[in-house]
Amino acid sequence: MGDYLPKKLAELLLAMLAVSFIVFCALEVNVSDVAVKVLGQFSAPDQREAWLRENGYFDPFLVRYGRWLFAFVSGDWGQSTYFRDSVFHLIWPRLGATGILAGLTLLVMVPLSLLLGILAGIREGSPLDRGISIFSVLTTSIPDYASAVFLSAIFVFWLGWLPGASTMTGGFTWGEIVLPVMVLATYSTGYLARMTRASMVDVMSAPYIRTALMKGASPSRIILRHALRNALIAPVTVIMLQIPWLLSGVIVVEVFFAYKGFGTLLYEASLNSDIYLIEACAMVGVAVVVVTQLLSDLLYTWLNPRISFSSPKAAS
The missing domain is CATH 1.10.3720.10 (MetI-like)
Incomplete structure (x- = not known):
């Protein structure tokens, strides 16, 4: 197959990277919405701000994306807010x-x-x-x-x-x-x-x-x-x-x-x-x-x- 397989793998990995960026943008570009979805709509504004600061949501967007991607590759996929489980x-x-x-x-x-x-x-x-x-x-x-x-x-x-x-x-x-x-x-x-x-x-x-x-x-x-x-x-x-x-x-x-x-x-x-x-x-x-x-x-x-x-x- 020559050099096809490495090139194909590289293309597919780039596609996965692009999709991961789109998914992250769609769900986490608005940090206020993230806090509401995680803490609930009845949470107080100061609680949301404290949670966002504690979890690094005031960092630059690309820094947050890189941290999320590294955590995902490492197997740390976060905590489900609905099921309350990993x-x-x-x-x-x-x-x-x-x-x-x-x-x-x-x-x-x-x-x-x-x-x-x-x-x-x-x-x-x-x-x-x-x-x-x-x-x-x-x-x-x-x-x-x-x-x-x-x-x-x-x-x-x-x-x-x-x-x-x-x-x-x-x-x-x-x-x-x-x-x-x-x-x-x-x-x-x-x-x-x-x-x-x-x-x-x-x-x-x-x-x-x-x-x-x-x-x-x-x-x-x-x-x-x-x-x-x-x-x-x-x-x-x-x-x-x-x-x-x-x-x-x-x-x-x-x-x-x-x-x-x-x-x-x-x-x-x-x-x-x-x-x-x-x-x-x-x-x-x-x-x-x-x-x-x-x-x-x-x-x-x-x-x-x-x-x-x-x-x-x-x-x-």
Whole structure:
């Protein structure tokens, strides 16, 4: 990969630095608001001034930003004003809970959507292709909150098969995780299936596929050994983008089912103006985006070795 990896890491770190500056500006540029959010709206003005002076909020803005950034990198993420606990200790259990939800969703969504997309792509224009396309459009066009209501009406109120809440108060329960996974997988499967179908149709019309067919190669051999690997390049991008979305974009689903995950934590922090918790959640979300972007590029080279990340000068 040449010098691509160090350059990519540097670009991603710069992006994280820029986002951290924006987050800090948005939440801490007005020190008076910070004091009110931390001490409460009924605190006295002299209490706020004393707290601001004690915590260095009268220092220059860039000095405060540098101190906050150093503390964050060191693992000192501050104290939650709503939960009255360390932000660092609050985030990891919630992040793990959302990781379980996201992992199960990907485990259902990825194989199903790839299978549907491949079947539709190799039979372009057939009734199967049209049926899968209609299913994909319908599932993609329905918002997650609407599908949550619809699925709850069927499996909770009508059939009575599943619980309506996923609080996990008694520990992990498979019955409580089914509905959140169904909602998230239904919303994402159609889009990924459409991407896979379009990529498969494009690859199946390539000259090297036609050449293999004329040489008498079996369709299964062509699909598995030649077409599939190249057709997966575009869907890989969508799959990698789903990971950050599943981390922070599941707020509606987690709140709807009372699931105590990262999305619910971010919602509660925003609802209660918990600035230190919001800052930490935002930075964790950015870190996940950076890691998935790097993994996406590495998967590109594995799926298609012809893709080179080295500079033109090095390649020549």
